[in-house]
Every structure is written in structure tokens, then in C-alpha cells.
Amino acid sequence: MNREVSEDEDDIDRRLKLLNKPAVKSIQSADGDIIDCVDVHKQPAFDHPALKNHVIQMKPSIELPSETKATKNEYSKPAISQTWQKSGSCPKGTIPIRRIRRQDLLRASSPERFGKMYHPHSQEHEANSTLNENVRNVVINGTQVSLPIAKDRSQAVLYTAGYSYIGASGDINVWNPNLDLPDDFTTAQIWLLSGPGDKYESIEAGWMVNPKLYGDKQTRLFTHWTVDGSVSTGCFDLTCSGFVQTNSEVALGSAVSPVSSDGGEQYQISVGIFMDPNTSNWWLKLTNNLVVGYFPGSLFFYLKQNAIMVNWGGQVYSTMVKKTPHTRTAMGSGKYSEELHGSACYIKQVRIMDYSLSLKYPEMVQVYNDEVYCYNGNNHRDGYVGEPVFYFGGPGQNNFCP
Secondary structure, three states, rough: OOOOOOOOHHHHHHHHHHOOOEEEEEEOOOOOOOOEEHHHHHHHHHHHHHHHOOOOOOOOOOOOOOOOOOOOOOEEEEOOHHHHHHHHOOOOOOOEOOOOOHHHHOOOOOOOOOOOOOOOOOOOHHHHHHHHHHHEEEEEOOOOEEEEEOOOEEEEEEEEEEEEEEEEEEEEOOOOOOOOOOOEEEEEEEEEEEHHHHHHHEEEEEEEEEEHOOOOOOOOOEEEOOOOOOOOEEOOOOOOOEEEEEEOOOOOEEEOOOOOOOOOOOEEEEEEEEOOOOOEEEEEEEHHEEEEEEEHHHHHHOOOOOOEEEEEEEEEEEOOOOOOOOOOOEEEEOOHHHHOOOOOOEEEEEEOOOOOOOOEEOOOOOEOOOOOOEEEEEEEEOOOOOOOOEEEEOOOOOOOOO
């Protein structure tokens, strides 16, 4: 074995040791995952310099808002079951963490980049670009806001901006869309953003299909954060230090089931991200008021105060978006928004939270589509509920998207 290969192996071993904390108990899931039950005080979050002396906040200091049954219209079934849960459970005082394996790191461009959002900016691109090339300026609620433009991503989103948001939520329809190229991924999610242009800070959560990260094409629960537009900071799930988990029942990055079928049963997950105004920690809350954990306020500068924009919708990452031939990776269900309930992916019960600490439909929303013939979004008022439902998705390459 030559020295270069040996050093690569050493890098992988070091990274695995850093990522996989000692387990109190391990659970072999039927889908191939191994879930390690790790002492809540020894989780990866505390490797972050900003959390060196961090004291875990085991629950929010306020009651996080939730929709009452009287205001929710149950025409879809909740889905928050994870495959690993059928094989065991983690004891109190531990959190379930999906084990990272050697083959996972080998799929990444480098052990250090594992779990990070791919960022296409090279030094040459940075030197030749201006801020205006990397953002789009929009006006909503009378305020001009700069939205980041990501080179290899296509989005179909509903967004609101211009106010101080300390929370957002929605019920996200769960599907298992087609993936085309090995490095592609597709999501349905909620984003909260703040900060300048392409160096924005963001928190995201929802579901994702991402074979490069997870090693298969299952639909999985995910989170993501960054403080510099994903240039060098942040990551998915618990693949770097940052997110502090407090819940022993949910494993970030694990498969969600069941998924919806075209013309058949529809399933959804409720996703909410809310800031505790007393600590500036951003809490993740799922179906059935399940509080998972939080993004510490100490990670952020702008988001330590509030978010200035919220997006609901879908994203496809591929080196072949906005190019010909376009990727065939689908967004949502793979159907356009016009197909509506039962065929198109949706997010309903779209809500924001401000300092009144109550959920409300945003005062003003707009739809943005990067590639309307490949993927699109549509805020549609249908017969099921009294407010618009955001439908989005598409197949990628087709007769209209060459």
C-alpha cells in the first residue's frame, strides 16, 4: 500500500471515530441501517467550538404552537414511522443516531466533505463573480429581499419575506420520487433564512431522497443548517457538530414510511421549526407534537434574532439542472402541480410564527419556480380546505424540459 492510500485510509478512520460516538445500545434495522443509541450528553453536537460549554436545553421554555384538531382537515394520513423502530428502541437518556460507515465516506468527495451540501463555487468562480450574479432580488411585503441562487439546484417554492419570523410549519406530503444521476438529490422541505445574499444563514427540515449521502433511494427525514450559504459550514442531520437532539424516538436521516401513491393513499409529515425567544434555540417539531431537538442559537449571527424569509416547497440538486439534457430526477411526486391532490406533492397548513407566538397564514406569499417546464409550484385553493394549498413538483426531463 502506498503512502497516499494509507493516509486516505487514516483520514477515513479518524472521521468515522469522530462521527460515530460510543453506543449504549445498537439496533440493526431491516432496511440495512444501524442505529446507535448514544448518551445525550455525548452526541456529535458538542464537538462544535461554539458549544464547548453548552448546557443542554431538554425542552423549550415556551409551549411550541400547534394546530388544533378543529383547524386541521384530515384528508391525508400522518406518516412518521421509521423502519428501525420496528427492531427496537433507545433507552431514556440516549438519542438514536444513524451509524456512518466506511462506504458512506467513500461516496463523498472527501471524508471532510461528507454530509455537507455540495457547493459549486470554485476560487475562480468566486474571483469572477459579483453578489448580483448569485442572488435574485424580489420585493414582498414592501421589502426588497435577496434570494440566493444556487448553481446546481432547481427550486419550486412558496415564499414570504420582509417580517421577523421566529417559526414556520407545514404538513408535507410524503413521496418517493425517481432519482436519475448518482450525485442527484431531491427534497420537500421548509427553509428559514436570514443574512446577506449568497452568504445566507439557513435552517431546513423535511424529507429527502439522496443516494450519495445515504447509500440508497429511500425517502428519509432530514435537517440541514449553514451560516455561509453552505460554502464551508453546516451539514445534513448529525453528520457534523451542531444540531442538539433531545428525543430518543426519532433518528435523523432514517427512512420515513409509508409513502403516498398516485391516486391512492396520501401520507404526510408535519414539520415545524420554532425559535425559543428566551434562548434563541430553534426547535424542530414533527407529527404528533414530537419535539426532536434544536439548532443552538449560538451557531448563528442573523438567525440568533429571527428569520427574514421562509420557503416551503421542493428542491432538486443535480449538475444537469438548467442544462441540456436535463436530469430526469423528479421533484415531489414527479407530477406537476396542476395534478393536485392525490397526484401532485403538496404542503398544506402553511404557517409562520412571529413574536405573538401564535401560528398564522402568512400575510403575503409568492411562488417562485426556477425551471417552470421541468418543475413547478402553484398555490391552489381546492375543495378540501378553506385556504390555498401549495402544490409542487415535476418529472425533470420531458418533452417540455429537454
